[in-house]
Amino acid sequence: MPRYARQRSSTGIYHVMVRGNERKSIFIDDDNKERIIDTLREKKRKNEFELYGYCIMDNHAHFLIKEETDTIDRIMKRIGISYAKYYNQKHRRIGHVFQDRFKSEEVEDENYLLAVLRYIHNNPEKAHICKRENYKWSSYNIYINGILDRELLSTHTILSILSNNQSEAIRLFKEYSQQASDVEFIDEDDIKDEFIDEKKIRDFVFNYLYINEISFSKLKEFENRGQRDKLIIALKDEFNLSTRKIGEAIGINRETIRKVLESFR
Structure with missing residues (x-):
């Protein structure tokens, strides 16, 4: 299959998905999931990007990223290399960790930005694991609990779309997160x-x-x-x-x- 040029986002914002090679679990345990989050935090300190949301599942992960000082391709390459090196060393293996290139879609307006983040946070429910608020490895609870973790997550950008009052924004965020959506996202595209x-x-x-x-x-x-x-x-x-x-x-x-x-x- 030919490799197509990645579509560029005019806003610099992308919904990104990485998947384990051969769809295998690559975020097997809590240490693995913690490591990929730490990798995001480390790279974000260099002002390469802003992170608006994430969800780490066993065999794939979703990120909502805005380019800052570097392009999405270079950002994801560095994140991927760092995690793959750790994973192969920990599990005493060699070879590819991730499946091919990462998938991405452009986020061009605020409505789709909110819809993508809702979708990312709903992954545990979609997989019948647990309710979104009970899942430890997504950014949902950082939003609804008003946690400030500026080294990792830029929550203000999302919440300010809903309201300039933080309490009201969080209330509206919870309400919005419970609404249904029929929009197609990256992994549905994969199957189709x-x-x-x-x-x-x-x-x-x-x-x-x-x-x-x-x-x-x-x-x-x-x-x-x-x-x-x-x-x-x-x-x-x-x-x-x-x-x-x-x-x-x-x-x-x-x-x-x-x-x-x-x-x-």
């Missing part, structure tokens, strides 16, 4: 895209552009927006692709694709 025929997608896009006399490079231009939107809908209808895979196929960011799909519902 697992058996996709890449050649069929490329041929479909090429034929569409040829018939409509549009070059790939001009698909993003304003005057071709209507044709772009029709292609997005066609890819969804024909292959039931995730927003991530549509974005990779035509070089359009996920947030734009999400808005187009929602407008055609």
Whole structure:
């Protein structure tokens, strides 16, 4: 499968997921989970990024990160190398710890920022482990208990979206966290895209552009927006692709694709 260029976020904010190689558990015990959190704290001290949220599961982890002095690719590379070295030494093993590249999606507005964080915190409930407030290895309790851990987490950015009054913001945060959502996120995309025929997608896009006399490079231009939107809908209808895979196929960011799909519902 070809390796696509990562879509860039105009806000510098990304929802990132890392998974254990061959989907194996790489955050096996409390020490492992504590270590990845300590690694985040260590790297954040160098002002490489802001961290808005996290959830560490046994075989994968979610992070909500804003680039500061470095790019998301370099940030995640350093985090990954540091943890992999620790993990291999501790468990007396060699080889890859993480599965391929990390997954990421751009976060372009405040509504999606809140939705992503809610999704990250709901991972333990989705996995039928425990309620979000009973899970030790996510940032949820840091938010709802008003804990100040500026070396690790930047909670003010999220809470200030809801209210300038901290108590009211925390109340609204709890309320929002309990609401249902039908938005697709990274790991749902993983499952949906697992058996996709890449050649069929490329041929479909090429034929569409040829018939409509549009070059790939001009698909993003304003005057071709209507044709772009029709292609997005066609890819969804024909292959039931995730927003991530549509974005990779035509070089359009996920947030734009999400808005187009929602407008055609």
